[in-house]
Amino acid sequence: MNLELAVVLALLIAAIVMFAIGRPRMDVVALLMIVALPLTGILSVPETLAGFADPNVVLIAALFVVGEGLSRTGVTYRLGDWLARTAGASATRVIVLLMLCVALLGAVMSSTGVVAIFIPVALSVASRTGISVRQLLMPISFAGLISGMLTLIATTPNLVIDAELRRHGLSGFGFFAPTPFGLVILALGIGYMLVARRFLGAEAIADAGSRTSFGSLILDYGVDARTRRYRINAGSPLIGQRLADAEFGGGAMVGVLVLERTRLWRKTVRTSDDDTILTEGDIVVVDLELPSAERRRLRLEELALTPDFFESYSRQVGMAEVMIAPDSSARGLSVRSIRFREKHDLVVLGVRHRREAAGPAFPVIRLAAGDTLLVAGGWDSIHRLQAQRQDFIMLDLPAEVKEVAPAANQAPFAIGAVLVMVTLMMTGIVPNVIAALIACLLMGLFRCVNMPSAYRSIHWPTILLIVGMLPFALALQRTGGVDLVVDGLLGGLGDANPTILLGGVFVLTAVIGLFVSNTATAVLMGPIAIGIATQLGVSPYPFAMVVALAASAAFMTPVSSPVNTLVVEPGRYSFLDFFKVGAPFTIVVLLVSVFMVPLVLPF
Incomplete structure (x- = not known):
């Protein structure tokens, strides 16, 4: 072993130890490695920072935006509702359904x-069912890795092996x-x-049940x-106003909560906008019973x-309690006279006066x-009202605020953008x-994000x-670290049965995949x-297939695949969580590969 290889291995081991103990944060460890590798002289600064221009890194960033578009338009929440x-x-x-x-x-x-x-789908389901997030997110990451074993185009390593x-x-x-x-x-x-989910614990969801809900407020x-x-039918005098x-019962409308409108194949929901022109077929939800x-x-x-009903619109239409401040300019005035809707673009649905509901x-x-x-x-109007502390004190927002979908009307366009992708x-x-x-551009064009x-x-x-872990692949290649391991395998198992060698190839691929990306592996x-x-x-086909399967079997560490890395923070997983759950399943995949691959792809 040369000195340069010893230095790279020392840095790699140090990073793994810091990942394992959780100190400092994983992204800080990555920054430390980005600083340390050029100082060794093994890699140049451009080589170390090349990850920022890596297409896969840009792809991951773009996919975060796509996921945000699906979240803002409520697609993920609707899928969560279905689940x-x-x-x-x-x-x-x-x-089962998530995986x-x-x-x-x-x-x-x-x-x-x-x-x-x-991820937001799982968080949404967890908040409504009380199931621990920790028991849902790791199954999602495992299913994401397994998806790479289902088709040739599912993951880059499959295409790399095919090209080879x-x-x-x-x-x-x-x-x-x-x-x-x-x-x-x-x-x-x-x-x-x-x-295995039982080994992840059943940590309670933070602040579950601590907020009021739309149902309790109404x-x-x-x-x-x-x-x-009410639906506005043909011939109504309200059409065009x-x-x-618009006047109901000879007086100005007290409050319009929602205006539902269907155009062609799209149903849209709007909050009260004074300038909206009413048309035939519009559905208005009013705080008023008409004779x-x-x-x-x-x-x-x-x-x-x-x-x-109120919960069904909660992702677009907000609801909150506000208290009249001691020095508020609204003291002594009525709701009608303070023109709340005109000033704050919000409808007052009710008042509790001296701790009692005031009624109609x-x-x-x-x-x-x-x-x-x-x-x-x-x-947005509710959040703006939070700044009006001199007149109104915003009380705790209802639980529905966690699943806001401000662009829900654009959901069809978000789905279309994903289908194009x-x-x-x-x-x-x-x-x-x-x-x-x-x-991403389509999401922006159609105002999904x-x-x-x-x-x-x-x-x-x-x-x-x-980005911080990508340079290790090049450093290990340059210093001969990978060749050293490979030579050991060939020397130790060179005359063994092909099935045993198949297992050896799987193990080596999985071990290398602990430290470098599965594509590089x-x-x-x-x-x-x-x-x-x-x-x-x-035949080379069983060996090639085993490499492809092993490259996707990156279950053992949170840094062995971006799929695992994504769920670390929202699931609050540690390095050891992945190892204790991922290592046994990697052995399961090893056994399936070694015994099943030669049956389908004979030697």
Whole structure:
């Protein structure tokens, strides 16, 4: 072992130890490695910083933005709603459905992107079912890795191995060549995680149940007894009027919570906007019960109001309690006279005066310090009201604030952008990173995301961690570290049975994959696997397939794959969490590979 190799191994071991003890933070460790490697003289500064220009790093950043677009438009939450409805409170059903969705979607697009998309889904399901986030996020990362074993295009290492076979003048793998092994491993992985999740603990969700909800607020203020939902039919005198000028029962509208409008195939939901022009077919949700004679005059059709109506709009329409401050300019005035809707773009739905709900007469009651108002409207307007501390004191926001989808009306465009990205990735018309950037641009064009939300969505600690570990692949190659390990394997198992050598290739690939990216691992191990098969005079396909499967079996550490790194912080996992759950399953994948691959791809 030369001195340069000893230095690289020392840095690598130091990084692993710091990852294991959790001090300092993982991204800080990565920065330390970025600083240390050029000081050794083994790598230059440009070589060490090359990860910032790596297409995979840019791809990961772009996929964070795509995930944000799906979150802001409510797509992830709707998927979470479906999962929660289908699975109920059963952790078993939730895990099975999550892993199936991630694995099957990851078979046709980047597994890193799929995991980034499903993290908010898992968080949403966990908050509603009470299942520990720690028991959901690691199964997602495992399913993301397994997805790489389902199709040829599912992960870069598969394509690297396929290219290596062709470079040696052999036929490459077919699109579904890995599928038989991947399906078996997926089934075993789901069963394994249903048992292994118990080793991750059942940490309670932070602040669960500490907030009020829409349901409790509308009961406290008696809103449920007054709110009605009406459709504007043809011939109504309201058609063509501004919302602010619309009159019901001879007086100005007390409050409009929601305006529902369907155009072509899109249903949109708007909060009260005074300048909105009412049209035929619009549905208005008003804080007012109209007599039947008035409904006939205005040609309004009353529609059903389901018990969960307010919750169904909670991602676009906000609700909050505000208290009249001691020095508020609103003291002594009525709700009607303070023109709350005009000044703050919010509707007052009810008042609690002297600790009692004021009932339908709340618009004319004179407000006193300590009275509370229930207001509704856009979440942005609610957050702006928080700054008006001199007049109004915002009380604790309801639990629904955690699942805000301010661009929910743009959900079809977000789904379309993702479909464009997946199609481009499947067909290979453009590189994956370009496909992801096109999706980002489409998200911005259709207002699924804006620039502030796009920048905030990128998880920079994850980016730094990946960039900081990438240079080790080049450093190990340059100093002969990988060659040293490979020579040891060939020398120790060179005359062994092909099945034993197959296992040796898997183990070596998995060990190298602990320290370098799975793509780099495939680049290093592809020619070695084919060379071993050539030396033994057997088919290279089982050896090549084992390398591809082992490269995706990066279950043992949080830094062995970006898929694992993504779930570390939201799941609050430690280095040892991954090792104690990932190591046994890696052995399962090893056994499946060693015994099943020769059956499908004979020597």
